[in-house]
Amino acid sequence: MIPSRSEINQLHAQLCSALSDPIRITILYALAEQPLNVSQLTEHLQAPQSTVSRHLGILRASGLVTFIRLGRQVQYTLADQRTIEALDTLRGILHDRASRHASLLEPPQ
Amino acid sequence: MIPSRSEINQLHAQLCSALSDPIRITILYALAEQPLNVSQLTEHLQAPQSTVSRHLGILRASGLVTFIRLGRQVQYTLADQRTIEALDTLRGILHDRASRHASLLEPPQ
DNA sequence: TGGTTATATCCGCATAACCGGATATTGTAA
DNA sequence: TTACAATATCCGGTTATGCGGATATAACCA
Numbered sequence: 001m002i003p004s005r006s007e008i009n010q011l012h013a014q015l016c017s018a019l020s021d022p023i024r025i026t027i028l029y030a031l032a033e034q035p036l037n038v039s040q041l042t043e044h045l046q047a048p049q050s051t052v053s054r055h056l057g058i059l060r061a062s063g064l065v066t067f068i069r070l071g072r073q074v075q076y077t078l079a080d081q082r083t084i085e086a087l088d089t090l091r092g093i094l095h096d097r098a099s100r101h102a103s104l105l106e107p108p109q
Numbered sequence: 110m111i112p113s114r115s116e117i118n119q120l121h122a123q124l125c126s127a128l129s130d131p132i133r134i135t136i137l138y139a140l141a142e143q144p145l146n147v148s149q150l151t152e153h154l155q156a157p158q159s160t161v162s163r164h165l166g167i168l169r170a171s172g173l174v175t176f177i178r179l180g181r182q183v184q185y186t187l188a189d190q191r192t193i194e195a196l197d198t199l200r201g202i203l204h205d206r207a208s209r210h211a212s213l214l215e216p217p218q
Numbered sequence: 219t220g221g222t223t224a225t226a227t228c229c230g231c232a233t234a235a236c237c238g239g240a241t242a243t244t245g246t247a248a
Numbered sequence: 249t250t251a252c253a254a255t256a257t258c259c260g261g262t263t264a265t266g267c268g269g270a271t272a273t274a275a276c277c278a
Contacts (some may be wrong), residue, residue, distance in 0.1 A: 221262080
C-alpha cells in the first residue's frame with residue numbers, strides 16, 4: 001500500500017509536532033550527547049518526573065527515541081541523528097533572525 | 110539581551126509547531142517551487158479559503174513566509190530555503206522507517 | 219515476603235489549536 | 249459611487265495538548 005501524498009504530510013506533521021515542545025527539544029539535545037535514563041533527564045530538566053515521563057512517552061510514540069530497561073532504570077537513546085540535524089537547521093534560521101534584529105540596534109559601521 | 114537556553118528552546122519549539130500541520134507543510138512545499146497567491150494555494154489545496162488564510166497567517170506570524178500585495182492579490186513567498194531542508198531531513202527519517210517496514214513484508218533474498 | 223526505588227499512567231483541569239461558514243476589509247474597475 | 253473580486257478576520261464549537269499530584273506497575277534487595 002503506497003501512502004498518498006496527504007498521508008505522508010500527515011505523518012510529516014506528526015513528526016514535527018513531536019518536536020514542538022521546549023522540554024522535548026531539550027531532551028533530544030541531551031540524548032544526542034549520550035543515552036540517559038529518566039532520573040538523569042528529570043535532574044537535567046528540573047521538571048516533575050511525571051512531566052518528563054509524559055514527554056518521553058510522546059517521543060517514544062513518534063519513534064524519535066528508543067529505550068531499554070537496565071535493571072530498574074529505563075535508558076533512552078536518540079533513535080536517529082538526523083533529528084538533531086533538522087533541529088540544527090531550524091535553529092540556524094532562528095540564529096540568523098536574531099542576529100539580523102541585533103544588527104539593527106547596533107550603530108552603523 | 111542574550112536569550113537564555115530555555116528561551117531559545119521556546120522559540121525553537123514555536124518554529125516546529127508552525128511546521129506541525131499537514132496543510133502548512135503542503136503550503137511550504139508549494140511555495141518552495143514558486144511564489145503563489147491565496148487563490149492559487151486555495152485551488153492547490155482544495156480547502157476552504159478561510160482555512161488557507163488562517164494557515165498562512167500562522168506561517169506569516171512564525172516568519173516562515175513573506176508576502177507582498179500585488180493589486181488585489183497577496184503573493185506569498187518562502188522566507189528561507191532551510192525550512193525545506195529541515196523538512197526534507199525529517200522526511201528522510203519517515204522514508205527510511207517506511208522502507209524498513211516494507212522490507213519486513215518482502216520475502217528474504 | 220515486605221520495603222524501596224525507578225518509571226509509567228491516571229485524573230481533573232486549563233489552555234491552545236483547528237475548523238469552516240459568515241462577515242469585514244481592501245483594492246480595482248465600470 | 250457602486251459593484252465585484254481577493255483576502256483576512258470573526259465566531260462558536262470541537263478536539264488536542266499540557267500540567268503535575270496521586271497512584272499504579274515493575275524491578276531489585278533484605
